[in-house]
Amino acid sequence: RDSARIADVSSMLNDMPPADVAHLIESSTPKLRHILWQLVDTEIEGEVIGELSEELQSLFLAEMDAAEVAVMTEGMADDDIADILQQLPGAVTQEVLASMDQQDRARIERVLTYSEDTAGGLMTTDAITIRARVTMDVVLRYLRRHSEIPSMTDSLIVVNSQDQYIGLLPLRTLLVSDPSASVREMMITDIDPIPANMPDTEVARLFERNDWVSAPVVDENRKLLGRITIDDVVDVIREDADHSFMSMAGLDEEQDTFAPILRTTPRRALWLGINLLTAFVAASVINLFQETIEKVVALAVLMPIVASMGGIAGTQTLTVLVRGIAVGQISRSNQGWLINRELAVGMINGFLWAAVVGVAASLWFNDWTLSLVIAIALIINLITAALTGATLPLFLNRIGIDPALAGGVILTTVTDVVGFLSFLGLATLFYAR
Amino acid sequence: RDSARIADVSSMLNDMPPADVAHLIESSTPKLRHILWQLVDTEIEGEVIGELSEELQSLFLAEMDAAEVAVMTEGMADDDIADILQQLPGAVTQEVLASMDQQDRARIERVLTYSEDTAGGLMTTDAITIRARVTMDVVLRYLRRHSEIPSMTDSLIVVNSQDQYIGLLPLRTLLVSDPSASVREMMITDIDPIPANMPDTEVARLFERNDWVSAPVVDENRKLLGRITIDDVVDVIREDADHSFMSMAGLDEEQDTFAPILRTTPRRALWLGINLLTAFVAASVINLFQETIEKVVALAVLMPIVASMGGIAGTQTLTVLVRGIAVGQISRSNQGWLINRELAVGMINGFLWAAVVGVAASLWFNDWTLSLVIAIALIINLITAALTGATLPLFLNRIGIDPALAGGVILTTVTDVVGFLSFLGLATLFYAR
Numbered sequence: 100r101d102s103a104r105i106a107d108v109s110s111m112l113n114d115m116p117p118a119d120v121a122h123l124i125e126s127s128t129p130k131l132r133h134i135l136w137q138l139v140d141t142e143i144e145g146e147v148i149g150e151l152s153e154e155l156q157s158l159f160l161a162e163m164d165a166a167e168v169a170v171m172t173e174g175m176a177d178d179d180i181a182d183i184l185q186q187l188p189g190a191v192t193q194e195v196l197a198s199m200d201q202q203d204r205a206r207i208e209r210v211l212t213y214s215e216d217t218a219g220g221l222m223t224t225d226a227i228t229i230r231a232r233v234t235m236d237v238v239l240r241y242l243r244r245h246s247e248i249p250s251m252t253d254s255l256i257v258v259n260s261q262d263q264y265i266g267l268l269p270l271r272t273l274l275v276s277d278p279s280a281s282v283r284e285m286m287i288t289d290i291d292p293i294p295a296n297m298p299d300t301e302v303a304r305l306f307e308r309n310d311w312v313s314a315p316v317v318d319e320n321r322k323l324l325g326r327i328t329i330d331d332v333v334d335v336i337r338e339d340a341d342h343s344f345m346s347m348a349g350l351d352e353e354q355d356t357f358a359p360i361l362r363t364t365p366r367r368a369l370w371l372g373i374n375l376l377t378a379f380v381a382a383s384v385i386n387l388f389q390e391t392i393e394k395v396v397a398l399a400v401l402m403p404i405v406a407s408m409g410g411i412a413g414t415q416t417l418t419v420l421v422r423g424i425a426v427g428q429i430s431r432s433n434q435g436w437l438i439n440r441e442l443a444v445g446m447i448n449g450f451l452w453a454a455v456v457g458v459a460a461s462l463w464f465n466d467w468t469l470s471l472v473i474a475i476a477l478i479i480n481l482i483t484a485a486l487t488g489a490t491l492p493l494f495l496n497r498i499g500i501d502p503a504l505a506g507g508v509i510l511t512t513v514t515d516v517v518g519f520l521s522f523l524g525l526a527t528l529f530y531a532r
Numbered sequence: 533r534d535s536a537r538i539a540d541v542s543s544m545l546n547d548m549p550p551a552d553v554a555h556l557i558e559s560s561t562p563k564l565r566h567i568l569w570q571l572v573d574t575e576i577e578g579e580v581i582g583e584l585s586e587e588l589q590s591l592f593l594a595e596m597d598a599a600e601v602a603v604m605t606e607g608m609a610d611d612d613i614a615d616i617l618q619q620l621p622g623a624v625t626q627e628v629l630a631s632m633d634q635q636d637r638a639r640i641e642r643v644l645t646y647s648e649d650t651a652g653g654l655m656t657t658d659a660i661t662i663r664a665r666v667t668m669d670v671v672l673r674y675l676r677r678h679s680e681i682p683s684m685t686d687s688l689i690v691v692n693s694q695d696q697y698i699g700l701l702p703l704r705t706l707l708v709s710d711p712s713a714s715v716r717e718m719m720i721t722d723i724d725p726i727p728a729n730m731p732d733t734e735v736a737r738l739f740e741r742n743d744w745v746s747a748p749v750v751d752e753n754r755k756l757l758g759r760i761t762i763d764d765v766v767d768v769i770r771e772d773a774d775h776s777f778m779s780m781a782g783l784d785e786e787q788d789t790f791a792p793i794l795r796t797t798p799r800r801a802l803w804l805g806i807n808l809l810t811a812f813v814a815a816s817v818i819n820l821f822q823e824t825i826e827k828v829v830a831l832a833v834l835m836p837i838v839a840s841m842g843g844i845a846g847t848q849t850l851t852v853l854v855r856g857i858a859v860g861q862i863s864r865s866n867q868g869w870l871i872n873r874e875l876a877v878g879m880i881n882g883f884l885w886a887a888v889v890g891v892a893a894s895l896w897f898n899d900w901t902l903s904l905v906i907a908i909a910l911i912i913n914l915i916t917a918a919l920t921g922a923t924l925p926l927f928l929n930r931i932g933i934d935p936a937l938a939g940g941v942i943l944t945t946v947t948d949v950v951g952f953l954s955f956l957g958l959a960t961l962f963y964a965r
Contacts (some may be wrong), residue, residue: 116739126861128869150741191908239707248704251745253686255741270548271681274672307770308551308583310763312684319773329762332814333769337740339857340773347780348851357857357866360876367848368881374844375885378837379892385833392825392832397830399825400818403948404811408834411807415800418781422774424787428559433790443793448801452808459812497555515836 107428117143121150145171148198149179154355157186165194167264176337177203178223181210185424209324216267222316222325225249228258229282236278238268241456251328253312257286263321264267264292271432292317295324300342302429306332343425347418349373363393381406381515388523391529392457398526401473404456409480409514413447415508416441416488424496425503438489445485449478468529476522483517484510542571550576554583562792578604581926582612587788590619598627610636610858611656614643642757651735652728654768655749655758658682661691662715664698669711671701686745690719696754697725725750728757732768737860739765770812776858779849779936782806806941814839821956824963831899831959832907837889838955842913842947845881849874849921850943854936857929869920878918882911901962910956916950917943 112120114134118137124147136159139147148156148171158184158375162167172180172195184192184207195205197238206224214220227248229238238255242248254267266286276285292315293302306314306329313328345351348371353363385392385402392398420437425430429437457474461467487510492502495509545553545568553572557580559566569592572580579588582602593601593616601620605613605628617625617640629637639657646652660681660865662671675681687700699719709718723750739747739762746761778784782803786796813915818825818835825831853870856862890907894900900927920943927936928942 110794114867116742116744122741122861126863126866128866154917161691189810191546223921242707245708248708250704251686252704253684253745270707271683271685274675274703275678275681276676307766308555309549310551310678310683312686312762313643321939330550333740333762336766336769337773340777342781344773345851347777349846350848350851353852355862356852356872358875360873360880363873364877364880367845367877368884370848371841371845371881372888374843375837375889377671378840380834380839382837385836388832389829393829396822396826399615399835402832403818403836404815407814407944408808408809409805412800412804415781415783418778418783419786419789428555430559433559433561437536437790440790440796441794444797444800447793448804451801452804455805456808467879499694511758511840515840529576 105138109140113143114136115141117146118150119149125152125355126357127131127157128357132357138417139243141170145173145175146184149175152184152354154358156183156236160174165198169198176223176225177206177210177325178221180207181220182215185215186213198468203245213281213295216299218293218297218299218316218327219297219324221299221302221331222252222327223249223331224325226256226315226323226326227252228256228262228323229261229268231281231283231286233282234278235273235276235280235282235285238273238282239278241371251313251330254287256312256315256326257282258323262323262325263475264315264317266290267315285364290314292321292323293327294319296314299346301374302337303332303335304341307336312331339425341396343421343503346501346506347507349461349504349508351501351504371524377508377515380512381519384519388519388527391423391523391527395469395526395530396468397460397466398523401460401469402519405473405476405480406515406518408456408477409484409518410444410511413484413488413510413514414507416445417492417502417510420489420507421503424492429493434493437485439487441485442482445481446478452481455476472525472529476518478516479521480514482505484514538571542573545571546573546576550579553580553850558585558588558726558788559790559792562839565790565952568580574603578606578608578612581616582608585787586615587799588647589616593619598624598631598632602628608641609653609656609658610643613640613649614653617644618648623684637738640733649732650728651726651730651732651749654732654735654764655728655760656682657763659689659748659756659759659774661689661695661756662701664692664714664716664719665713666689666715666811668706668709668713668718670705671715672711684746687720687854687864689756690715690748691756693913695756695896697748697750699723716915723747724754725754726760727752733772735753736765736768736772739802741819753811753852772858773904776854776936779934780854780940782937782938782941784934809946810941810948813945814952817949817952819957821952821960824960828899828959828963830893830899830902831956834893834902834943835955838906838909838913839948839951841885841910842917842951843944845878845944846921846947847940849918850925850935850939853925854923854939857925857935862926869928871919874922875915878914879911882914885914888903902959905958906964909951909958912954913947913951917947920946947963 124135125134148159149249151288168191171181196207199207207223210220210222235275254269256264257266257268259265266285266288268282272285294362295316295318299359313326315326316324342351347355374454453474456477457470460473461470492506495502495505539841555566560568579594601624617628629640632640642657643653643655662674687702689697690699690701692698693949698721699721701715701719705718728749728751744762746759748759749757751757775784785799886907889905889910894903894908924943925939928935928938
C-alpha cells in the first residue's frame with residue numbers, strides 16, 4: 100500500500116518541471132525533502148539540483164560520491180556544472196572532471212577559473228558563433244545543420260579568425276534580412292562585450308538597463324569565452340535582493356527557510372550575542388545616571404521613547420541609503436545633497452515630535468522640566484539618527500563592509516547611547532538646579 | 533559660454549542609451565533632474581520616461597499637456613504607454629487617446645482595461661501570430677516581409693481562426709526545422725498561456741521557474757490578447773524586492789532616493805508617529821512599576837536589554853517568514869513545522885542568553901535576585917518573540933495586510949510590552965518578599 104503511494108508520488112514528481120520540483124523541495128521540511136530527493140529520477144537530478152539554493156545543493160551533494168555526481172552532470176549546462184563543482188571538496192571535483200571527455204573538461208575548467216560571482220562564473224560556453232563575411236543565407240543553412248540551438252539564444256555571436264568578438268547578429272535581424280546580405284552589413288557592433296572579471300551585480304545592472312536576453316563574455320584580449328543569459332541574471336537579481344533583505348536582520352547566511360534547528364540556532368545566537376553586547380553598552384550609559392533616576396522615576400518611564408524614536412528614524416535613513424548604494428544611484432557628486440536632505444528631514448521631524456512628546460509628557464507627569472528635557476533629547480537624537488543613518492552606510496561601503504548587515508547594529512547602538520545620554524544627562528543638569 | 537556647455541551636456545545626454553539617461557535622472561537631485569529632463573530630446577523622451585520610476589514619471593507628466601504626451605508616446609510600446617496614461621488625470625488620458633489612430637487606440641484601451649499589477653497590465657499587444665497549418669518555409673517568408681520583428685520575440689504564437697491560443701513556435705525550432713515541416717508538427721503545446729487577470733507577482737514566479745523570455749496572455753476564452761516579455765518581468769521582480777525591503781522600515785512609498793524634503797518629511801513623520809504611539813504603550817507598562825524601580829534602580833538600567841533582545845530575535849523570525857511568504861514557500865502544510873522550529877530556536881537561545889545575562893547581571897550588581905529575574909524575563913520574551921514573529925506574518929497575510937510593512941511595528945510593540953512587563957512584574961514579585 101505504502102510503496103504504491105510512494106510510486107505515485109514519484110511519478111507525479113518526475114512529471115513536474117524540474118524548477119517546480121526544486122521549489123517543492125525548498126518548501127519542504129528537512130525530513131520530507133530528503134525523501135523527495137530520493138524519489139527524483141537520475142535523469143532530472145541535474146536539472147533539479149541546478150535550481151536549488153546553494154545551501155540545499157551542498158546538502159545533497161555531501162551524500163553523493165564522484166561517480167554519482169559525474170552521472171548527474173551529464174547534459175547539464177556548463178555554468179550549472181561549475182556551480183556544483185565549486186561546492187565539492189577539491190579531490191571530488193578532480194575525480195568528476197577526470198571522468199568527463201576532453202572537450203567538456205576544458206569548457207568546465209574555463210568557467211571554473213572565474214569566481215562564482217563574476218561574469219566568467221556566470222557564463223555558459225554554449226554559444227553559436229559565425230563569421231562576418233558570410234551571407235544570411237549561409238547562416239540560415241549553417242543553423243539548419245544544428246539539431247538544436249542553445250536555449251536563450253537571441254543573437255549569434257560574430258567573431259574573427261582569432262575568436263575575438265566583433266559583433267552580434269540578432270535572430271530578429273537574421274529573419275527579416277535579405278538572404279544575400281552579409282553578416283558584416285547587418286550585425287550590431289555598438290554593444291560592448293562583458294569582461295569576464297566584471298562582478299555579477301554589475302552584469303545584472305547592464306542587463307536590466309539594456310533589456311538584454313543574452314550577452315557575450317570576453318577575456319582581456321576580446322577573445323570570446325562564452326555568453327551570459329537572462330535566466331541566470333534573474334537569479335543574481337533575486338539573490339542580491341534577498342541578501343540585502345535578510346542582511347538587515349542579520350540573516351545573511353540564511354537562504355533556507357526550512358533549515359533544521361541545529362543549523363539555524365548557532366547563526367541566530369551569534370547575532371543575538373552581538374546585539375547583547377551593544378545592549379550592555381546602552382545599559383552602562385543608563386547606569387551612570389542611577390541617582391537621577393532614583394530622584395525622578397518618570398525618567399525611567401520615558402527614556403525608551405527617546406531611544407526607540409532615534410532607532411526608527413535612523414533605520415529609515417539607513418534603509419534609503421543602503422538601497423541607493425545597492426542600485427548604484429549614490430556617488431560623490433550627490434551624497435552631500437542626500438546627507439543634507441536627511442539632516443533637514445531629521446530636524447523637522449525632531450522639532451515636530453519633540454513638541455508632541457513634550458506636551459504629552461507634561462500632561463502625563465505634570466512636570467515642565469521633564470517635558471523640556473525629553474523635547475531637547477528627542478531633537479538631539481533624531482538629528483544624530485539622520486546623520487548616522489546617512490553617513491554610516493557610505494563609510495561602511497567605502498571600507499568594504501556590507502552596510503545592510505553591519506549598519507543596523509551600529510546605528511541602533513549610536514541612537515541608544517545618544518538617546519539615553521542626552522535624555523538622562525540633560526535631566527541630571529536640569530534637576531540639579 | 534554657459535549655453536555652449538549646456539549644448540555639450542545635451543548632446544552627451546542624447547547619445548546615451550535611454551535607460552542610462554533615466555538612471556542619471558533618478559540619481560540626480562531635484563533641481564538638476566528638472567534641468568536634465570529639459571535637455572532630453574523629444575524623440576527619446578518616451579523611452580526615457582518609460583524607464584523612470586512611477587514617482588518620477590508622474591512628476592514630469594504633471595508638467596506636460598495632452599498634446600505633448602501624445603507626441604511623446606508615438607512609437608512607444610503599448611504597455612509603456614498604458615503605464616503612463618494610468619498616471620494622468622482621466623480627461624488628459626481621453627485627450628491623448630483621441631489623438632491616436634483607431635488601431636493604436638484600440639490596442640492601448642485593451643491594455644488599459646487591466647489593472648497595472650496583473651498580466652493584462654504588463655502585456656504588450658505587439659506579437660507575431662501564425663497559423664498551425666502552414667509550413668516553416670511559409671513562416672520564414674512571412675517573417676521576411678516584416679521590416680522588424682518585435683523585440684524579445686523568442687517564439688511566434690500559434691492561433692486558430694478565432695484568434696485563440698494553440699501553441700508556440702520558438703525561433704530556435706523554426707531555424708533548425710525542415711522547411712517543409714508544418715507548424716502543427718513542430719510547435720510546443722505544453723506551455724499554458726497566462727490568464728490576463730493573473731497577479732504580476734505570480735507571472736514573475738512562472739517566468740523565473742520556467743526560464744521564459746516571453747509568454748502569451750489570453751482572456752477567459754483563450755483568445756490571445758498579447759504577450760509578456762522578460763524585461764518587464766525583471767522590473768516586477770525588482771520592484772517587489774524593493775518594496776519588501778523598504779516596507780520593513782515603513783518606507784513603502786519611498787521609491788525616489790532623491791525626493792525633496794517636502795515630499796519625504798510627511799511620510800517619515802507618519803511612520804514616526806505610529807511608532808511613537810507604540811513607544812507610549814511600552815512606557816505606560818513601565819509606569820505601572822514606578823515603585824519597584826524606585827526601590828531597585830538597577831531595574832531601569834537592565835530593562836532595555838530584555839526588550840531589545842526580544843525585538844532583535846522577533847525581527848529575525850519575522851524576516852524569515854516574510855521572505856518565505858513572498859517567494860511562495862509557505863503553505864498550510866509546512867507552517868506548523870516552521871512555527872515549531874522558531875519556538876525551539878527561541879527557547880534554546882532564550883536559555884543560552886538568559887544564562888549569560890544572568891551571570892553578567894549578578895557580577896555587575898552583585899544581586900542574585902536581579903540575576904534570576906532578568907534570566908526568566910529574557911526566556912519569556914525570546915519565546916514570545918519567536919511565537920509572535922512566526923504567527924503574526926501568517927495572520928497578517930491571511931487578512932490581506934502586508935506583513936513586511938505592519939509586522940515590525942506590531943512585533944516590537946509586543947516584545948517591548950512583554951519584555952518590560954515580565955521583567956518589572958517578576959521583579960515586583962521577587963523583591964516584595
